[in-house]
Structure formats: C-alpha cells, structure tokens
Amino acid sequence: MNRTRTVADYTLGSSASIRDAMKLIDRNGLEIAVLVDNGLLVGVLTDGDLRHAILDGAALDDPALARATRNPTTVPEGTNRAHALDVMRATRLEQIPVIDGDGRVIGMHTLSDIVGHPVLDNVAVVMAGGRGVRLGELTQHTPKPLVPIAGRPIIEWVLLNLISGGIRTFYISVNYLADQIIERLGDGSSIGATIHYIHEDAETPLGTAGSLALIDRAELPDAPLVVTNADLMVQFDVGEFIDSHVAMGSAVTVATRRYEHQVPFGVVERGSDRHIAQLVEKPVLDVETNAGIYVVSPDALGFVPSGRPSTMPELVETCIQRGLTVGAWSMESDWIDVGTPRDLARARGNQ
Numbered sequence: 484m485n486r487t488r489t490v491a492d493y494t495l496g497s498s499a500s501i502r503d504a505m506k507l508i509d510r511n512g513l514e515i516a517v518l519v520d521n522g523l524l525v526g527v528l529t530d531g532d533l534r535h536a537i538l539d540g541a542a543l544d545d546p547a548l549a550r551a552t553r554n555p556t557t558v559p560e561g562t563n564r565a566h567a568l569d570v571m572r573a574t575r576l577e578q579i580p581v582i583d584g585d586g587r588v589i590g591m592h593t594l595s596d597i598v599g600h601p602v603l604d605n606v607a608v609v610m611a612g613g614r615g616v617r618l619g620e621l622t623q624h625t626p627k628p629l630v631p632i633a634g635r636p637i638i639e640w641v642l643l644n645l646i647s648g649g650i651r652t653f654y655i656s657v658n659y660l661a662d663q664i665i666e667r668l669g670d671g672s673s674i675g676a677t678i679h680y681i682h683e684d685a686e687t688p689l690g691t692a693g694s695l696a697l698i699d700r701a702e703l704p705d706a707p708l709v710v711t712n713a714d715l716m717v718q719f720d721v722g723e724f725i726d727s728h729v730a731m732g733s734a735v736t737v738a739t740r741r742y743e744h745q746v747p748f749g750v751v752e753r754g755s756d757r758h759i760a761q762l763v764e765k766p767v768l769d770v771e772t773n774a775g776i777y778v779v780s781p782d783a784l785g786f787v788p789s790g791r792p793s794t795m796p797e798l799v800e801t802c803i804q805r806g807l808t809v810g811a812w813s814m815e816s817d818w819i820d821v822g823t824p825r826d827l828a829r830a831r832g833n834q
Contacts, residue, residue: 490588493517497525501536501550502543504528513593515578522587524580557582560589563634563718565643567592604706605725608698610691611638611713612658612683626637626660628713629667630821636667637821638713642674648721650709651676655696658683658771690792691775695784702793705781710795712775716819719776724812728778733785733810734802738776740814744768774814783807 492511495503497520504516514530528551536550556574558567560583571579571594581590611628619632628638632726642653653671657680671678681694689697691712707728709721721739728736745767754760777795786801787793800810 488591490590493591494519494588495547496520497548498540499547500544501533501541501547503792504547505533505543508533510559513578513591515591516547517588518548518579519588524555524557524582524586524588526553527555527580528552529578536825538557547626552705555580558592560584562592564592564596564620564647565640566633568594568643569635601649602651603722603725604704605650605708605721606652606654606703606706607645607650607709607721608656608681608695609638609641609711609713610656610694611664612656612661612688612694613714614659624660625666626657627821630665632716637716638664638668639674641711641713642668642671642676645709645711645716645721646674646676648719648720653678653722654681654698655679655713656681656683656689656697658685658688688792691795692787692798693791693793695785697782700781700784703781707778710777710779711822716817716821717774717776717814719814724776725778727812728780728810730806731810733778734780734807735799736778736810736812737799738774738814739811740774742768742770742772749834771811771813775820776814778812781817794834 488511493513493515494517495507495509497518499516499518504518507516508514508528508530515789516528516531517524518528519528526548528547531563532552536545541550550558556570556576557580558570560581562581563569567579571577571592571756577594579592580588581592583589611626611726613627614622621627628634628641631637632640638655645653653676655664655668655678661680665680668674668678681696681697692710695710707725709725724736724738745765747765750761750763750766752761752763773796775795776800778797783798783802786805799809
C-alpha cells in the first residue's frame, strides 16, 4: 500500500452523490471511490461504474450507492503484496480495499503500487541451482526454489519483492531439476518481468557466485546488479539497497541482519596468567550476519573465476584483499533462510 495515501483519499460517506464520487476519483487518481458508513465498507464505485451510470441517464445528484458494487472484492488486513497481486489478477481488478476484522476500510492495494515502481536499469541474478538436501524428502522430486509457502513457490516471493522495487530483468541460475523451474516461471511475462536462464553443468555446481561468470557481460547494463539466493523469505527496498551501494562507491555491498543469541551458560574470561578475569552469566551475543543478498558493481564481476565453483563470500574477500570498498547495508525486515524443515515451518507460520 502507498505509504503517503490516507483512507480519506478514496472514501466517501454512504449518502454521497454520483457528483461527489466523480470529484473524489478525479482528485485521487485511483479510478475508485469506496463508500463507507461509520468506516464500514458498504460499496465500491469505479470510474467505469460512473461512466455507465451517466450513459444510463443517471443524474449527478443521484445517490452513488445505488450504482455501487455492494459486495466488492476485498483483502484482509495484513495481506502481503504478492497475495494482493494474485487476487487482482484473478479478478481483473486494479484496486482492492483492505479491511480489518470488523469490516472497516483501513487501506488500499493498487496494481500501480505493487508493480508500478519506476523501472530500474539494474538486473538481478537469482541463484536457484542448489539441491536443498537439508529439506530431505521435500526436495527429492522438487527443487527447493519451488517449495511452496502460502500457496506460492519461494522463488516467486523473491522475484515479486524485486519487481515491486523496480527490477524487471532477471538471470536465474539453474541446475538441479532446472526444467521444473523453467516450466513454472517461463519467460517471466506472467509476473511482468523478463527472465533469462543460466544453465550450470549438472556435474559441476558453481556455487553462489560461479555462475556469474556464465553471463555475457556485454548483455548487462552498465549498472550494479543484485545477486540473491532463491530461498530467502524477506521483503526489502531494493532501490534503497542499490542507492546505498552507489553512495559508498562499493565494489560489493552485503545486506546484513542483526542476530542475537543468548549463551545458555556462564562465560569465563581468562587473564593472561590463567586466572579468571571475569565471569559473565549467560551473555547475549549481538552480531551482524550475512543475509545472502548483494549488490555487485560490474567491474567486480571480473574477479569471479571462470569454470570452477566460487562463492559470494569469496568474491567479497577478494575485493577486500584488493583494497576495494565493500559495504554493508543493514536490513531491518523479517528474514528467513528456508534451508531446513524447521525454517520452512517458521516461514509457513507453523512455529
């Protein structure tokens, strides 16, 4: 939902006239007016509904409610952008009101908010070639990126988050059960994107960075690219991430997450003479961890070795050793690396 738009921008009282609804729609630019009674949704009028009403001979002072859809499609509070997009596509709507448990209008999802972000020049590379062996039987016949969460494969959550931030071109590195991933995603047109596939040798997995060397750099724009694993449940502002990378002049910028862990025991700190200098009871470790998402400048791609496995942490270390700037971008949103059955259960809301 748009962060600056308020409910008052698209709602009217249930006694409003057609004229009132037309004025509201003209102001808000959303092509929709939501009629409410003490905040409760009672009907929805679109720009098309109003045109049909006028063509049918309705007067501007006629009640708008008489021309409204009285049982409109809505989504409940907390609905994420990807699910809202599914509903809009299924119903061929471009706006859907958000209601709370009492039926009060509290927000609006619009197609322009979800996929209408200014298109970025940057492309994203999604690493989807792993076998996902820690998920056991779940990935015996299904590649991990296609394991479903809330009715959608993990990789689609990854792609839709990036699409909502303005990324439209993707390179997806595939290996294990690659045909299933390609069949599911196709050329990307169904989700408003363009997808190219990077095929690793099935006998030689290239790791989280190695497949970058398979991309023809002449095809890439002269702009930083985003690299992410395909098994991450996280939402973040990719534009802010890229802007931070550019502002720091980094070769690589690593998205980081704060991680806290309480040691369940007393920790002994020794002095140089083996005497105990301090005894700390159950301390809390507070560190920044690698979130598995990166922004990489085009020149840094030249440090990825060709034809052999390599990882993104190795690329980061190479850049550090060469004296290049490696930045960190702190990510505050929830983040789940879906690598084990326990992680998957947490992503599905079962823990």
